[in-house]
Amino acid sequence: METIGFIGTGHLGYPIAENLVRAGYKVKIYNRTREKALPLEQLGAVLVDTAAAAAEKGGVVLSLVADDAALEAISTDALLEVLGPGGIHVSMSTVSPDTSTALSLRHQAQGVQFVTAPVFARPDAAAAKLGNAVISGPAAAKERIKPLLLAGFAKNIFDLGEDAGSANVLKLIGNFMIAASIELMAEAFALAEKNKVDPKVAYEMLTTTLFAGPVFRNYGAMVIDRKFTGSPSFGAALGLKDMDLVLQTARRSYTPMPMAQLVQSRLTTILAKDVHDADWTSLAMGALDDAGLTY
Amino acid sequence: METIGFIGTGHLGYPIAENLVRAGYKVKIYNRTREKALPLEQLGAVLVDTAAAAAEKGGVVLSLVADDAALEAISTDALLEVLGPGGIHVSMSTVSPDTSTALSLRHQAQGVQFVTAPVFARPDAAAAKLGNAVISGPAAAKERIKPLLLAGFAKNIFDLGEDAGSANVLKLIGNFMIAASIELMAEAFALAEKNKVDPKVAYEMLTTTLFAGPVFRNYGAMVIDRKFTGSPSFGAALGLKDMDLVLQTARRSYTPMPMAQLVQSRLTTILAKDVHDADWTSLAMGALDDAGLTY
Numbered sequence: 001m002e003t004i005g006f007i008g009t010g011h012l013g014y015p016i017a018e019n020l021v022r023a024g025y026k027v028k029i030y031n032r033t034r035e036k037a038l039p040l041e042q043l044g045a046v047l048v049d050t051a052a053a054a055a056e057k058g059g060v061v062l063s064l065v066a067d068d069a070a071l072e073a074i075s076t077d078a079l080l081e082v083l084g085p086g087g088i089h090v091s092m093s094t095v096s097p098d099t100s101t102a103l104s105l106r107h108q109a110q111g112v113q114f115v116t117a118p119v120f121a122r123p124d125a126a127a128a129k130l131g132n133a134v135i136s137g138p139a140a141a142k143e144r145i146k147p148l149l150l151a152g153f154a155k156n157i158f159d160l161g162e163d164a165g166s167a168n169v170l171k172l173i174g175n176f177m178i179a180a181s182i183e184l185m186a187e188a189f190a191l192a193e194k195n196k197v198d199p200k201v202a203y204e205m206l207t208t209t210l211f212a213g214p215v216f217r218n219y220g221a222m223v224i225d226r227k228f229t230g231s232p233s234f235g236a237a238l239g240l241k242d243m244d245l246v247l248q249t250a251r252r253s254y255t256p257m258p259m260a261q262l263v264q265s266r267l268t269t270i271l272a273k274d275v276h277d278a279d280w281t282s283l284a285m286g287a288l289d290d291a292g293l294t295y
Numbered sequence: 296m297e298t299i300g301f302i303g304t305g306h307l308g309y310p311i312a313e314n315l316v317r318a319g320y321k322v323k324i325y326n327r328t329r330e331k332a333l334p335l336e337q338l339g340a341v342l343v344d345t346a347a348a349a350a351e352k353g354g355v356v357l358s359l360v361a362d363d364a365a366l367e368a369i370s371t372d373a374l375l376e377v378l379g380p381g382g383i384h385v386s387m388s389t390v391s392p393d394t395s396t397a398l399s400l401r402h403q404a405q406g407v408q409f410v411t412a413p414v415f416a417r418p419d420a421a422a423a424k425l426g427n428a429v430i431s432g433p434a435a436a437k438e439r440i441k442p443l444l445l446a447g448f449a450k451n452i453f454d455l456g457e458d459a460g461s462a463n464v465l466k467l468i469g470n471f472m473i474a475a476s477i478e479l480m481a482e483a484f485a486l487a488e489k490n491k492v493d494p495k496v497a498y499e500m501l502t503t504t505l506f507a508g509p510v511f512r513n514y515g516a517m518v519i520d521r522k523f524t525g526s527p528s529f530g531a532a533l534g535l536k537d538m539d540l541v542l543q544t545a546r547r548s549y550t551p552m553p554m555a556q557l558v559q560s561r562l563t564t565i566l567a568k569d570v571h572d573a574d575w576t577s578l579a580m581g582a583l584d585d586a587g588l589t590y
Contacts, residue, residue, distance in 0.1 A: 120504070132504045134500060156504060160492060169487060169491075172486075173483045174500075177483050177501065177506065180482075180554075181476075184476070187471075187550075187555065188471060191464070191545055195392065195460070195464045196464075197465055201453070201455065205429060205453040205465065210469060210473070210510045214504070214505055215505045246486070249490060253486070254586065254587060255585075256585040258482070259482055260482065262553055262554065287551070290551040292549060
């Protein structure tokens with residue numbers, strides 16, 4: 001089976017890399033903190049010490065790192081040189097569309113194709129291959145890497161066309177909608193609680209009818225159960241980074257988004273108060289705290 | 296079959312009254328504008344000229360009117376006197392929980408039981424009996440009127456307990472969540488459009504996966520298709536009234552709700568601009584207009 005490279009085995013990258021190893025791919029893994037990838041070596045992966053060392057001439061490298069700077073840092077000239085013509089870099093990180101556009105041009109200059117494929121899935125959903133992929137980039141490259149996305153985390157793949165940044169735009173829109181839904185439920189359930197309506201009953205009624213669907217159902221349960229901290233699978237700092245990207249994209253395209261500003265502000269408060277081990281669901285603490293409720 | 300009274304055959308009351316008539320109930324109907332109820336007379340309903348005339352001693356009267364003032368206006372001493380001990384008034388209007396609490400006490404003083412049963416359904420869903428009912432009030436009275444709700448509009452009934460205002464609180468929470476979801480989608484789809492991502496593709500991806508569920512699916516389609524005016528089944532003025540009630544309830548219970556303030560402001564703009572035949576989905580025009588998009 002094909003040898004592929006995988007860069008970034010964080011909370012989300014790890015289960016995806018593991019799925020690929022278990023699917024039978026020969027996976028060369030680079031992670032900044034080598035220790036975190038060690039268990040994957042036991043499963044048969046090969047750990048390497050640089051991004052470039054994860055690549056093969058004309059091969060595929062998938063990367064999933066924390067932010068724009070990290071993506072730029074691993075997209076070295078050495079990596080592009082090894083991949084070379086026919087090689088593909090699949091960028092799964094949630095970054096700015098502008099970063100993807102710029103990186104796509106740099107890759108093209110070396111004959112490497114750049115596919116943007118951000119991940120809609122929390123780590124457990126990725127592990128179960130129940131995630132959703134949105135992809136954009138050159139058509140032939142997308143076709144070649146689709147099996148990797150399906151083997152790695154995706155139940156569904158949505159094609160956004162050729163433009164490198166398009167998949168990032170949709171990923172940012174999705175994350176904005178999730179964050180705004182968390183705030184919306186926090187306000188709604190606070191109103192219930194302050195008016196002697198059991199928020200659990202409100203949650204059950206609303207998320208089995210009008211608001212059926214995974215985001216309201218799953219994040220709603222976290223809001224109801226006050227599951228804001230502990231072992232974050234998507235931390236508040238990452239959530240804030242994403243809302244920064246949403247507002248940066250909105251600012252550049254002249255799109256006022258007052259709800260995005262509100263959730264950015266909520267997440268900023270979580271960072272300001274240095275809430276320990278905060279999941280991004282902790283943004284719900286703002287509305288609860290404002291209403292004098294404990295959590 | 297039982298004779299029942301029905302007060303208020305507006306956009307939503309009409310199909311419910313029609314369902315009850317067709318189900319075989321003998322329905323006495325009072326509507327402020329008698330003409331609007333005339334077709335129901337053809338189906339076998341009896342039109343009467345006062346709220347009290349719709350009632351029978353010890354019987355059930357259902358009412359569905361526009362606002363708190365209208366509900367108070369039809370809850371006449373004469374109506375309560377006719378209903379008398381054993382009689383039930385089922386209040387389906389979206390009104391303040393405080394109004395329900397006060398009315399419940401007034402009814403009790405005459406031996407009449409007051410059940411709050413607001414309707415989650417647009418008129419077409421009510422006609423198809425696919426709506427959701429939330430009910431609160433005295434237990435025995437609720438049991439007696441459940442068949443009427445099922446015959447009239449409801450697929451599911453959720454019981455919120457004994458307190459008259461509780462069902463109103465949940466109804467207001469639900470309407471707030473719908474309005475906030477419309478704003479959220481308007482901002483999200485505006486960002487898509489301003490960044491060369493087809494909003495239809497974003498809508499399809501998001502509402503078949505993360506945001507599956509009727510509100511995002513159905514209202515999302517209205518936002519995407521710019522279906523904001525024409526033949527409103529739930530007008531902007533009614534939506535604004537509901538957001539006023541949400542914020543009034545929030546204010547009284549000390550629950551700051553910035554998202555509710557935002558959607559109230561959006562609907563206020565629709566009224567300020569005197570948008571003709573505006574559905575409450577027209578609140579989405581605010582985010583689109585702010586972003587310089589046409590609609």
